[in-house]
Amino acid sequence: xxxxxxxxxxxxxxxxxxxxxxxxxxxxxxxxxxxxxxxxxxxxxxxxxxxxxxxxxxxxxxxxxxxxxxxxxxxxxxxxxxxxxxxxxxxxxxxxxxxxxxxxxxxxxxxxxxxxxxxxxxxxxxxxxxxxxxxxxxxxxxxxxxxxxxxxxxxxxxxxxxxxxxxxxxxxxxxxxxxxxxxxxxxxxxxxxxxxxxxxxxxxxxxxxxxxxxxxxxxxxxxxxxxxxxxxxxxxxxxxxxxxxxxxxxxxxxxxxxxxxxxxxxxxxxxxxxxxxxxxxxxxxxxxxxxxxxxxxxxxxxxxxxxxxxxxxxxxxxxxxxxxxxxxxxxxxxxxxxxxxxxxxxxxx
Ligand SMILES: [Mg+2]
Numbered sequence: 001x002x003x004x005x006x007x008x009x010x011x012x013x014x015x016x017x018x019x020x021x022x023x024x025x026x027x028x029x030x031x032x033x034x035x036x037x038x039x040x041x042x043x044x045x046x047x048x049x050x051x052x053x054x055x056x057x058x059x060x061x062x063x064x065x066x067x068x069x070x071x072x073x074x075x076x077x078x079x080x081x082x083x084x085x086x087x088x089x090x091x092x093x094x095x096x097x098x099x100x101x102x103x104x105x106x107x108x109x110x111x112x113x114x115x116x117x118x119x120x121x122x123x124x125x126x127x128x129x130x131x132x133x134x135x136x137x138x139x140x141x142x143x144x145x146x147x148x149x150x151x152x153x154x155x156x157x158x159x160x161x162x163x164x165x166x167x168x169x170x171x172x173x174x175x176x177x178x179x180x181x182x183x184x185x186x187x188x189x190x191x192x193x194x195x196x197x198x199x200x201x202x203x204x205x206x207x208x209x210x211x212x213x214x215x216x217x218x219x220x221x222x223x224x225x226x227x228x229x230x231x232x233x234x235x236x237x238x239x240x241x242x243x244x245x246x247x248x249x250x251x252x253x254x255x256x257x258x259x260x261x262x263x264x265x266x267x268x269x270x271x272x273x274x275x276x277x278x279x280x281x282x283x284x285x286x287x288x289x290x291x292x293x294x295x296x297x298x299x300x301x302x303x304x305x306x307x308x309x310x311x312x313x314x315x316x317x318x319x320x321x322x323x324x325x326x327x328x329x330x331x332x333x334x335x336x337x338x339x340x341x342x343x344x345x346x347x348x349x
Contacts, residue, residue: 001033001110006061008053008098010046011347015315026260028319028343029053029098031106033066039106040343042291043098044261045091052083052095061099067110069118069266072103076266080239093238093263100264101291101339108338115290115339119265119298126330127296127305129288132182135311136172143328146178146304148208153186159198166202178304180232182208189218196226206230206254213237216251223253230254235285239263240270247278254302258285259292268292272299288331290323290339297333305331318344 009028025046031039043049057079066072079099083092108115116122130146131139139147149169151162162181169179179202187195187210195207207229211218213236223231230253237243239262246252255275259268268284272295275282281302284292288307296305307326310316320341324331334340 001035001037001066001106003031003061003064003066004034005032006030006053006058006099006102007032008043008050008095009348010050011317011319012349013317013319013347015317026319027053027095027098028348029095029102030343031061031099031102033106035110037106037109039102039104039109039338040341041098041101041103041105041264042260042289043096043101044094044258049091049095049098052092053099056083057095057099066103066106069104069107072100072107073266075103076100076263080263089238089242093267094261097260097262097264097267100266101260104265105338112337114294114333114335114337115265116294116298116333117335119269119295122297123299124297124303126332127288127293128303129305129307129326129329129331130178130180131326132306132308133310135309136169138312139309140172140174140177142309142326144307144326145173145176145329146180147173148180148182148306150182150184151186152184153188153191159194162195163198166199166204170202178205180204180206180208183210185209185212187211189222192222192231193225196229204229206232208232208256209235216246216249219251220249223250232256232283234258235261237262239267240274243271243274247274247280252280255280255282256285257282259295260286260289265291265295268295269299272301276300288326290320290333290341293324293331293333294339307331317347319347320344 027043029041079096131144132148192210232254234256235258257271283302283304288305322341
């Protein structure tokens, strides 16, 4: 197949998840070929990333042949190398992620197989889903057995707010559920140490993003201190080159690459390889979306996929049709070709 066009779009979002973060700035990438088959992927970086794809990457990829995942890997290396002066991390890699995922979708559709089969043999049927957000009771009612809630540090009174929040979540979810906390880089080392004592009885599985991704040393020191709580992170790190530094500094107990930001499936597979060699568990950020879910079922990732259900009353945009939904706390990708989803054209500009 020869690529005839590569285009990125910023969807006309109407509703955003009422949660701890208002927007992800996700973009849609479409690759068309002379075979008549098109692939779709999701990337990050908002309208700035559209420029990267539409004005820069498309010049490199139009007329290029793509038949296999080896071809995708070569394209990944070329886009990475080409964008080094302005890339390496952040939105250039978020743009590459969208292109990479569109190419995996394309090859899957061309071979009439799901992406999880392209990756390898399936190792998990259903994946345990964990609900991230604020509506603990509704998640429990919906059958989730794992839940992550946000907590922000603003003042000393937030020691109490963390305990109150953990109390609510543990009560709603029950004693056997997994509970995690995402601090979105608002705690510091002292707060993290104190929280590990204050929250002991709630048996928190991991503390996520307690420091900024640049403070690898600080996070590394915390690992021993907060045990058995895990120090997790990685949604703000990019590519296997970035995760190599996390490995070297032994900064994290658990890695959370975002497959639509870190460089797509191609980079995700290399990150998982590295993690396996280091003995580190991987739980992709937003892994309940098809982009991460296909990777989870056919790799050594943990059996855990993040979902952002919002709240009971909330309305969410359906950007994709055919997205698998969590049922009784479990989620599974379909065997439809590619990622098995189609774009909602109503949200396309
Ligand atoms: Mg997070």
